[in-house]
Amino acid sequence: MAFLVVCLILLLIVTLVLVLPVSVEVIATFHGRVDVRLRVFYFFHLFCWELKGPKTKVKKVRTEEKKKHRPSSLSRIYSVFQVRGFGSGIWLLIRRLAAGTKIRDLESDIRISLVDDYYTGMLIGLMIPLVLVLNSWFSSRLKVQPAFEEDFILEGYLHGTLQMRPISALLPVTAFIFSLPAWRAGWVMVRGR
Numbered sequence: 001m002a003f004l005v006v007c008l009i010l011l012l013i014v015t016l017v018l019v020l021p022v023s024v025e026v027i028a029t030f031h032g033r034v035d036v037r038l039r040v041f042y043f044f045h046l047f048c049w050e051l052k053g054p055k056t057k058v059k060k061v062r063t064e065e066k067k068k069h070r071p072s073s074l075s076r077i078y079s080v081f082q083v084r085g086f087g088s089g090i091w092l093l094i095r096r097l098a099a100g101t102k103i104r105d106l107e108s109d110i111r112i113s114l115v116d117d118y119y120t121g122m123l124i125g126l127m128i129p130l131v132l133v134l135n136s137w138f139s140s141r142l143k144v145q146p147a148f149e150e151d152f153i154l155e156g157y158l159h160g161t162l163q164m165r166p167i168s169a170l171l172p173v174t175a176f177i178f179s180l181p182a183w184r185a186g187w188v189m190v191r192g193r
Contacts, residue, residue, distance in 0.1 A: 016043075017166065018165070018166050018170065019165060019166075019167055020043060020044075020165070021163050021165050022040060022041070022163070022164060022166060023041040023042075023104070023162070023163045024040050024041075024161070024163075025038070025039040025041070025160070025161045026038055026158070026160045026161075027039075027157070027158070028157065028158040029157045030110065030154045030155055030156050030157070035052075036052070036053035037050060037052050037053065038050070038051040038052075039051075076188070076189060079188050080185045080189055083181055083184045083185045083188055084181065084184075085179075086181040086182065086184070086185045089176055089179055089182060090176075092176075093172055093173070093176045096172035097164075097169055097173075099168075100164050100165065100169060101162050101164040102162060102163045102164070103160065103162050105140070105159070105160060105161040106134065106138050106140030106159075106160045106161075107140060107142065107159045107160070108141075108142045108144070108156065108157065108158040108159070109143045109145075109157060110143070110144050110154070110155070110157075110158065111145045111146075111147045111154075111156055112124065112144065112145070112147060112153065113146065113150040113151065114152060117149065120146050120147070120148060121146065124144060124146045127144050128144065131143075131144055
């Protein structure tokens, strides 16, 4: 009898974990360096789990001989995306995850300069339509400003909150992980071919 009660309690806990919504809050600040924090709220904001971005470290420069014999990670990533069906599988996964996700809040105030005013204007010209579409879809407060006649600059902040149920992400992620293209891509990533 006690075993049955323990099993029912575990089943109830697993059901609550999968059905209750999870809120994810992303906060990024740009002032000389990028500082990213991710907060995950669960069980009606009673539990919070926070992740902070990595601290920037100065990497040691490898000698040319070590670089020659080690394949580039970019070439491996390129090889992974050459696997038949992997790109369409990722696109399908993103669409399924986006269907179960609600964006609650989206806010930014970013100043950008790419040293050359021409390239700064081109970048802002490409970003403004995206900002206008996102502002109209999600009633967000996104703002991007050019900083002409300045050195390279990226200043400001980005804040977003989204909400989803774990059960709506469980099936698409499981289907993607156990698909043949994902296994082939994992094999390419590990073996290099």
